[in-house]
Every structure is written in structure tokens, then in C-alpha cells.
Amino acid sequence: MNAATQRLAFNEPTWIDTIAAWLLALLWILPLAYAVWTAFHPAEYSTRFALAAPLTLDNFRRAWEAAPFARYFLNTTLLVAMVLAAQLVLGTLAAYAFARYEFKGRNVAFALVLVQLMVMPDILLVENYKTMARLGLVDTLVAIGLPYFASAFAIFLLRQTFMGIPKELDEAARVEGASAMQTLWRVYVPLARPVYTAFALVSISFHWNNFLWPLIITNSVNARPLTVGLQVFSSVDQGVDWSVITAATLMTSAPLLIAFLLFQRQFVQSFMRAGIK
Template sequence: MKNNTLYGATWLDTLGAWLLALLWVLPLAYAFWTAFHPPEYATRLALDAPWTLDNFRRAWEAAPFARYFLNTAVLVALILAAQLVLSTMAAYAFARYRFPGSNIAFALVLVQLMITPDLLLVENYKTMGHLGLVDTLTAIGLPYFASAFAIFLLRQTFMGIPKELDEAARVEGASALQILWRVYVPLARPVYTAFALVSVSFHWNNFLWPLIITNSVESRPLTVGLQVFSSVEQGVEWSLITAATLMSVAPLLIGFILFQRQFVQSFMRAGIK
């Protein structure tokens, strides 16, 4: 009876995994089909349908994709660099120093994890307006420079590192920053890699805040630039939309395909589920 129960649970798990996989693959398969075939085949399947790259050419010419790609790459790199530097210092302070109000400060960091960024759109917009940063890449990234998620992950990792390593480094004459850079950061490398993947994926695909804070092509990322294809007066051209979408997500897909083993290992070592 016990073996049957276990077998039934495994069978149900496998079926659920296949259903979830289909839910993810089918839209992607439709996007590939539509992007690589003429517009008349967007709503019907045909084995003799001709393959073409014309949709990608038309999509590239319909919007300044080169500028959008540059803006997105700069934005993602800027946010990630700021998050890693600020979160590392904050996590090290919470893990190794005791100061008045440290527990309250860390509790406030945890509370921030419960607040969705969408609730702060109005206040963030007012702040960017007072700073004169509206319609700039800095305005898009500034609200995300400090990451409570990264602080929490790194603090838990740093607390698991033996304090004897600190003492040994101090005996050798290392300063607090040298200890952080030479001892803690290398030992937490899997956590940094795992968080970097989460951060890059989120900010590469972020849409609402960049849409609100930007007005010009010079500061728009890819996600906002894609909306030009959904405002065609003569109707929505799914071939152009899917081609533009595939171009925008191509860097993430290619990166995952090439480094999927490293991605999975980083998450496993970091303990992120």
C-alpha cells in the first residue's frame, strides 16, 4: 500500500510538471511560429508555410531597437552594480556588527520585502520630479538601487561564515573592507550569481515603472519600446509583435541556454527555491 501511494504521488507530480511545461512552451512555440512565417499564417498552421526573416527586419526598422537594447543593457548593469555594492555593505553590517537599533533596522528591511513596488509609483514619481530626473535612465534605476532581498540573502550567508576567519584576517593586518572583499565576498559567490540572475531577469522585463517615468526614445528600455507595435492604427500585427518580442528576450534565452548548468548550480548552492 505504501509503495502504491508513493507511486501515485510520483505520477501526479510528473503529470503536473508536464502540464506546467506545456503552459510555458505553447505560447513560446506560437511566438516562434508567428515570427518566422508570413502574417497570413499567424492564425493557422500549415506544413507548407514558407519560412522568412522579414518580420524581424520590419520590426527592427519600425522602432529604434539599437537604442532600446543599449538603454536596457546600461540600466540593468547600473542597477545590478548598485545593488551588489550597497547590499554587500548593509548585509555585512547586519551580520557582524551590533549597533543601537540594528534589529529594528533589519526588521524594516524585511518589511520592505512585503511591499510591492507598484504601491510606491506615485511617491517615487514625485521624488524623481523633485530631483529633476524624470525621463532619465537614472530615474528608472534609482528606486531599485537598494535591494532588501539581496540584503537578506547576503546577511544569512555572512552569518554562516565562521568568525574565526575575521580574527585570522585581523591578525594579518586586514581592515574591515579588506576582510569583506577577500573573505566574505568570495565565499558568497554562489549567492551573488543567483541574485544577479534574478535581478537581471526582473529589470530586463520590468515595464510599468519605466513606462510611467519615461517620455522619450532616448531613455526608454526594450519593454516600453515594444508598445509601439500594439498601437498600430490598422490593427495589431502579431507577426511584428512576436518578432519584436523574441528579439527583446533573445539575450536572456541565449544566456540561459548557454549557461543553464551554472545557473542551476548557483541557485542550489545559494539555497534559493
Template sequence: MSRAMPQPSRNHAEAMLAILVALLWISPLVFALWAAFHNASDAASFDLGAPWTLANFRTAWAGAPWLTYLLNSFLLVSLVLAGQLVLTTLAGFAFAQVAFRGKDTVFLLVLLQLFILPEVLIVENYRVAARLGLLDTLLGIGAPYMASAFGIFLMRQTFRSVPKELDEAARVEGCSLLGVLWRVYVPAARPTYLAYALVSISTHWNNFLWPLIVTNTEGTRPLTVGLSIFAAPENGVDIAVISAATVMTAAPLVVLFLVFQRQFVQAFLRAGIK
């Protein structure tokens, strides 16, 4: 019976361990943050008393067109999200609320795309993008992700849970099919949209391989690709400057995350649970 009550000493040890792991987990980030504000030799020698400096940020900032990269990332994420919202809403609605023959077969085909990842199809997707004239464009980076099977699935699940009475009431009022979708289903799915948007933004802000392949000029590269080029060993940039550049590129999303932490976590939860 006494074992049922948790022993305080063991609990303390466990809490200590949990906090220790937490510190360990953010230590790479903390170290980079610290190194970014110190000159390279101090960062390398781990001199905790060394003077703070902004020189690394100045050097990093001057070393690459960060503003262009930032703008590209921002436009890319917006473009992908806009495309995804429109396409997944329409398709999700069709799968959830319109009855027609062949629907289940098509739905299975769509689900297949959960496993045929755009990442795996880089070779042929590159040729498709080339043929459509989309190489080195933001649309070319975003297009393969727009008809997201995951998003379609998510929207279908959400729309299915909308009470049928609301739908019928709107139809009686004389709403067209798209009118019903816009007036009844879209407002009802607002939390799902928010969740999906956050997941999509963080995924595409961080995406690297496909943007690397499709882009070949500074004018279209997103931040991740820009950072990888800036930090490439051939460029011989020192560790403190790379830290500064890394902090700069990671900052927007990390700050966004820290501010909207609760929504972020809820978003990932909502998106993950079927």
C-alpha cells in the same frame, strides 16, 4: 504490499500527462516563433505548409530603434546590479558582523521594504524622481531598486555563515574593517553573488511599469517599454510582425537561460531559500 511498488502503466500515463502539460506550457512561445517566420495571412490561417520568411523581422527591425532599446536595457540592468551589489554588501555586512546599538530596529525597518514594493509607490516615487531631476534617465529607472531589502537580507544571511576564524585571522594580519570585508567576506559569498545577479538581471530586464512611467523618450526606454509601444493596437502592426518583435526582445534572456539553465535554476533556488 503490492501497492507500495508503483504500477508501470500508471507511471506511463503520468509521464505522458507531464509531457503534455510541458508542450502546452511552451506552445505560446512555439507558436509565436513559428508565426514570426511566416507572413501574416499564413500565420493567421495556420497554414503549416506556408513558406518561411524573414520579412517580419525586417519590418519589425525598421519599425523602432531596437538597438537603442537593447542598449538601454543592458545599461539599466548593469547599473541596477552594480548599485545593488555595493549597497547590499555594505549593509549586509553591517547587519551580520558589526555590533552596534539600534541595529535590530533598523533591520526591521529594512525588512519592511520587502512589502512596501517600489511598484506600489509609483505615484510618490515619480515625484521624488522628478525633484531629483531623474525623470527620463536610466538612473531614475534604477534608483528605487538599488537598496534592495531582499538583497540586504540575502547578504546578511550569507555573511553570517562565514567562519569567524577567517575574520579574526585577517584582523590579526592588520586588515581594516573594509579590508576584511573585501578579502574574506566577499570572496566567500561568491555563489550568492552569482545567484543574486541572475535573479536581479532577469527581474530588471523584464521590468515594465516603473520604466514606462519614468521614461518618455526613445533615448531612455528599455526593451519592454519599447515593445509595448511598438505592439500597441493604435500602431496597427500585424500579428506576424509583433511575433517577430516579441521573439527579438525575449530572445536574449531566453537564450541566456537555456545556456546557463543549471545556474539559473540554482540561482532562483538559492535566492528563495532563507
């Protein structure tokens, strides 16, 4: 077996794969690099590069003063925490039932859960708005998060994990006098901690960046998240100041970038353990 065949047999990256990966990485990093450059320099340097360009934090100050960012950050944090808590609780209970209980129609019910993964949320915008209006929840954080409380992805991911846990642990817990709920919270949940971390990152990232549904369901600053609040910087009447826009964008995306950098190892390992590519 020659060297080329060995690389293919063991799935080792070739020099073409390496070059392609570097080109893709460069393509993805350029917008972030431009945003960082523009945000930390005066407006006149937003379209040109100069080594002697002065650094400034004035763009961040102007962005913070142009919109109620403190309120937007609070709304987004509360929204993300509320949705994540509901998804973890409901997803855990449903996944445990699908993984460990035999009941009539279980496979059909789980198939319906998987079908939900194929439905784009945008298709349900009109019906969701009508439902929130009937409930009197328009322009509230609850209205933004309620359609996402039950996550099919969380149910699927946790079910796969729970099915990989030996049933002998259930029997040992029952012998010790633990109820079904105690077995779930004291045995299954701790063993699935890496999966919870991975799903939390996915959920937080999605709802932190979600724009269309919050835009439709909110009317005031009191309920708007960060993504909707960024609209104030693209006003046609005031013109477009890219330095302020990029500064506001960096303030909005910084928490997600920091969270991913801190938990990227757990994120990758948890999906590998769950058998998902």
C-alpha cells in the same frame, strides 16, 4: 514498508506528479512555441499551421526598422548594469554589517529591510515620480533605476550567506593585517560568488522586463527601455501585425533566455546553498 510508502518517505515523484509537471511545462511552452512559429513565418500563417509554410526573417527586419531597437537595447543594457552594480555594492555592505557587526537596533533595522520585501513597488509609483520630478531626473535612465538601487532581497540573500561563513576566517584575515573592507572583498565576496550569480539573474530579469515604472517616468526614445519601446507595435492606427510583434518580442526576450540557459545550474545551486526554496 511498501513501495508507495517508500516513495512518499523519500519524496520521490509519483506518476501523478510527473504527468502534472509535463502538463504545466506544455502549458508554459505553448506561448513561446506560437511566438517562434509566427515570427519565422509570413503574416498569413500567424493564425494557422501548415507544414509547407515558408520560413522568413522578414518579420525581424521589419520589427528592427519600425522602432529604434539599437537605442532601446543600449538603454536597457545600461539600465540593467547600473542597477545591478548599485544593488551589489549596497547590498554587500549592508549584508556584511547585519551579519558580522553588533550595533544597537540591528534587529529592528533588519526587520524594516524585510518589510520592504512585502511592499509592492506599484504602491510607490506616485511618490517616486514626485521625488524624481523634484530632483529633475524625469525622462532619464537614472530616474528609472534610482528607486531600485537598494534591494532588500539582495541584503537578505547575502546576509544569510555571510552568516554561514565561519568567523575564524575573519580572525585569520585580521591576523594577516587585513582591514574590515579587505576582509569583506577578499574573503566574503569570493565565497558568495554563486549567490551573486543567482541574484544577478533575478535582478537582470526583473529590470529587463519592467514596464510600468519606465512607462510612467520616460517621455522620449532617449531613455526608453525595450519593454516600453514595444508599444509602437500595438498602435491602433496601424493595426496589429502579430508576425512583427512576436519577432520584436523574441528579440527582446532572447538575451534573458540565453542567460538563463547558460547559468541555470548556478542559479539553482546558489539558492539551495542559501537555504531558500
